[in-house]
Amino acid sequence: MSEERILTPVQAVKDALDVMMKSDENVVVLGEDVGVNGGVFRATDGLIDTYGEKRVMDTPLSEAGIVGAAIGMAMNGMKPVAEIQFFGFIYPAFEQIMTQATRMRYRTMSKFTVPMVIRAPYGAGVHAPEIHSDSMEALFTHMPGIKVVCPSTAYDTKGLLISAIEDPDPVLFLESLKLYRGTKDHVPEEKYTVEIGKGYLAEEGEDVTLIAWGAMMKVALKAAEQAREKGITCDVIDLRTLYPIDKDIIAASVQKTNRCVIVHEAQQTGGLSNDIIRIINDTSFLYLKSPVSTVTAPDVHVPFWALEKAYLPTPERVMDKIQYVMDF
Numbered sequence: 001m002s003e004e005r006i007l008t009p010v011q012a013v014k015d016a017l018d019v020m021m022k023s024d025e026n027v028v029v030l031g032e033d034v035g036v037n038g039g040v041f042r043a044t045d046g047l048i049d050t051y052g053e054k055r056v057m058d059t060p061l062s063e064a065g066i067v068g069a070a071i072g073m074a075m076n077g078m079k080p081v082a083e084i085q086f087f088g089f090i091y092p093a094f095e096q097i098m099t100q101a102t103r104m105r106y107r108t109m110s111k112f113t114v115p116m117v118i119r120a121p122y123g124a125g126v127h128a129p130e131i132h133s134d135s136m137e138a139l140f141t142h143m144p145g146i147k148v149v150c151p152s153t154a155y156d157t158k159g160l161l162i163s164a165i166e167d168p169d170p171v172l173f174l175e176s177l178k179l180y181r182g183t184k185d186h187v188p189e190e191k192y193t194v195e196i197g198k199g200y201l202a203e204e205g206e207d208v209t210l211i212a213w214g215a216m217m218k219v220a221l222k223a224a225e226q227a228r229e230k231g232i233t234c235d236v237i238d239l240r241t242l243y244p245i246d247k248d249i250i251a252a253s254v255q256k257t258n259r260c261v262i263v264h265e266a267q268q269t270g271g272l273s274n275d276i277i278r279i280i281n282d283t284s285f286l287y288l289k290s291p292v293s294t295v296t297a298p299d300v301h302v303p304f305w306a307l308e309k310a311y312l313p314t315p316e317r318v319m320d321k322i323q324y325v326m327d328f
Helices: 009-023 047-051 063-075 091-101 154-166 216-229 247-257 273-287 305-311 315-327
Strands: 004-007 027-031 056-058 079-083 117-122 147-149 171-176 185-188 200-203 208-212 234-238 241-243 260-267 293-297
Touching: 004 009, 009 027, 009 047, 009 154, 009 171, 009 185, 027 063, 047 056, 063 079, 063 091, 117 154, 147 154, 154 171, 154 185, 200 216, 200 247, 208 216, 208 247, 208 315, 216 234, 216 260, 216 315, 234 247, 247 260, 247 273, 260 273, 260 315, 273 293, 293 315
Parallel strands: 027 056, 027 079, 079 117, 117 171, 147 171, 208 234, 208 260, 260 293
Antiparallel strands: 004 185, 147 241, 200 234
8 A cells, every 4th residue: 555645735746746857867847946945935845956956957037948948858858847936927938838839749740749847836815926826827728739737636736747747748737826835635655647637526516516726626615515504515626627628527517416606716707717618508508507607806917915815716705606506
């Protein structure tokens, strides 16, 4: 039986990197302060001592340079894991991702692939400065050629990150700042994988389907607990992968419960909830007893810390929407 430890998600990130760097010399880590300082959140702490500066590389402050270098490494047989210090810093690298990383397999008729991972901490609720807390995953789910992963538990963080590093194509790996040290669970010591593209039914119910990912899973589960006190039971789906989305788990749940509430901390307009609603309309429209409802951030920039609580979805707001779809 495998040994299991209680880890936080940020510890699970380091664990996954250590496992993969130990087993595959082509795996390298690069980014701002990932080496000597061990990363701003200590996700890579100590790796440079084990694997040296040729495999754990501190880079200049250039997101375009970090991603561009990683693309070149990946095309030449390496498996780079590039860290963007905060997801909101990724904008200068958008061109490299959109026009190079995601298109290389298509452009070269699969003669070249780009097996790279871009790790990026995201999300509000930690009182970070401007641009540090953005949640714009939908910009990348609109990009053919890249997978987008967003775990909510330490177990899934390790398993999905290992899967991402082993994937032959680029993967954007989003890590919730709020969950980095805000949750713990059992994580096996050995190498294991969690399949990219498969959601997880975190809680089972009969009346309403709640769909969330990342930090919003804690909000959805708390809302499901409040609903239970009122005699309403919820399926709570953790998507885990945002692109490609697990359409089957969504359809199966909505066809059972006949109602759905989607929760995400990105702004509403252009958010991933729109794609999920499309999936429900395509697969399960005639099963619905009420319109699909959403709980999201408003269409404003992430505010300064004093207003973060007003900006983010809360269990109470989700509970209000659960009651709405039940009463419709």
